[in-house]
Amino acid sequence: MKLFKQLTLFVTFLSCMGIMSSCNKYLDVVPKGQQVIESTNDYYNMVALPNRGYPINNFQYLVDDMWIKESYVIGQPKSIDIVNFTFDEQFNRPDLLTASSFYNQxxxxxxxxxxxxTLVDGSNGDDPAKKVLAKSEARMLRAFDYFLLINVYAKSYDPSTAGTDGGVCIMDKYDLEATPKKSTVAEVYDFIQKDIDESIPNLQEKPVDPYHPSLAFAYALKAKVHLFRKQYAEAKAAALKSLSYNNQIFDLVKYTSQGGPTALPTTAANNPEVLSFMYMTGYNEMNFAYTYIISPELKQLFGSNDARFNLFFTTGPSSFLDAGSGTAFWNVPYTKFFYPTVGLKTTEVYLMLAECYAREGNLTEAMNIVNNLRSKRITQASQAQLAVPATTKATMDIIIQERRKELLFGFNRFFDLKRFNLEPDYAKTIVRKFPIVNTTVPQQTYTLQPNSRMYIIPFGQDVLRKNPSLTLNTNETIPFR
Structure with a gap:
């Protein structure tokens, strides 16, 4: 019997897979389940994976936008959250990272x-077009996952060093005996780009359901990859192409006048900005307010008339945050409003396009895009429109601020800090004073330098144990070697 006839799959594939423990044994466990995977349609349906999650717990506090309740730090034993929040660069993080849920997912x-x-071409069925579509959609999602991996576990793409910077393992086929070696950052990006470019000609404008990648999603991802590679002309072209398929913006100003999420709940299917349905923690994410506290800096950045803050955040009083800290937390359950945190959405495409225009010196067009977005975010119309700055840097500063307010939570700010830190004009030293409220311990100032090794997350111990050839991309020490 052919191998594909022996494969089985639970309805909840992710949970039955468990945790992937290493990149050289990533196929250790053949999934067991209830449905035999043998037809072309079975493989095509496998592309859809609702509730796909990307936990950010290994790096969520290495940004200037997130905050933590003081009692979770003061007097507590070292944890990866505390090490990251206090920017403790002297601590050897692999000692704490026994595993990485993000990596394993x-x-x-x-x-x-x-x-x-690998297997769909040998499946039962006489629909070659569906086989091509299944492979293309799977390649597009594989490109997305490798883009995430390379931007978490490696240095941000630097054209001058990407050919030698350590990356992650590339696995390009279903092979139970695979023993891949770590590739460079450039090799991983080339692989991602190849997957995208080979997939796009076969994708659909309107897939059968939102869990299959659309052309709008594909071109948005292509734009993002080119943007991170500093290939701005290519990024601009891809962003424009994505917006030709979906250019909608959910009008939060109108939504405010309608009563917001309490009066008019908006699920994922009703948010036209959403290009991909995936989550940090699962379908019910954003329900756990204590993990989604924004920093005083980000709170002040919103100002008083920004619907992105006024509709969804609260400053308390609440046990979720420290009164008087100047922080705020997300206070709208997922049943009231779906906010895409890690997937792509149209407003990110608009901001990528604005950045491309700014980079090429077309500041007017860059600000037209920004102001169009702000007109649907700022409830005071007189404050929504910003003048065109005199310089590229001033325009970019505005775009970066809008990215912070628009692309909340998830990994976007972490990725942005890494890539902008390679440019002197936009590099940022994060300064954090902590605690703000508690007076039983002295306040300290913590800083995260743009070139800090902390921006590269170490591989987990479980991965390192099972692949002795795998090395860290930082100068930290593996505990057991």
Whole structure:
């Protein structure tokens, strides 16, 4: 019997896969389940994976936008949250990272995409077009997962060093005996780009459901990859192409006048900005307010008339945050409003396009895009429109601020800090004074330098144990070697 006839799949594939423990044994466990995977349609349906999650707990506090309740730090034993929040660069993080849920999730998904890509051609069915579509969609999602991996576990793409900077393991086919080596940052980006470019000609403008990647999503991801590679002309072209398929913006100003999420709940399917349905923690994310506290700096950045803050955040009083800290937390359940945190959406595409225009010196067009977005975010019309700055840097500063307010939570700010830190004009030293409220311990000032090794997350111990050839991309020490 052919191998694909032996494969089985639970309805909840992710949970049955468990945790992927290493990049050289990422196919250790053949999924067991209830449905035999043998037809072309079975493989095509495997592309859809509702509730796909990307936990950010290994790096969520390495940004200037997130905050933590003081009692979770003061007097507590070292944890990765505390090490990251206090920018403790002297601490050897692999000692705490016994495993990485983000890493393991990404590779479990890659395993799924590789299974489709490798086996669908041998499946039962006489629909060659569907086989091509299944492979193309799986390649597009594989590209997305590798983009996330390379931007978490490696240095941000630097054209001058990407050819030698350490990256992650590339797995391009379903192979139980695979023993891949770590590739460079350039090699991983080339692989991502190849997957995207080979997939796009076969994708659909309107897939069968929102869990299959659309052309708008594909071109948005292409734009993002080119943007991170500093290929601005290519990024601009891809962003424009994405917006030709979906250019909608959810009008939060109108939504405010309608009563907001309490009066008019908006699920994912009713948010036209959403280009991909995926989550940090699962379908009910944003329900756990204590993990989604924004910093005083970000809170002040919103100002008083920004619907992105006024509709969704609260400053208390609440046990979720410290009164008087100047922080705020997300206070709208997922049943009232779906906010895409890690997936792509149209407003990110607009901001990528604005950045491309700014980079090429077309400041007027860049600000037209920004002001169009702000007209649907700022409830005071007189404050929504900003003048065109005199310089590229001043325009970019505005775009970066809008990215912070528009692309909340998830990994976007972490990725942005890493890539902008390679440019002297936009590099930022994060300064954090803590605690703000508690007076039983002295306040300290913590700083995260633009070139800090903390921006590169170490691989987990479980991965390092099972692949002795895998090395860290930082100068930290592996505890057991």
């Amino acid at each position: 990404c590779y479990s998904y890659i395993n799924r995409w590789n299974m489709i890509i």
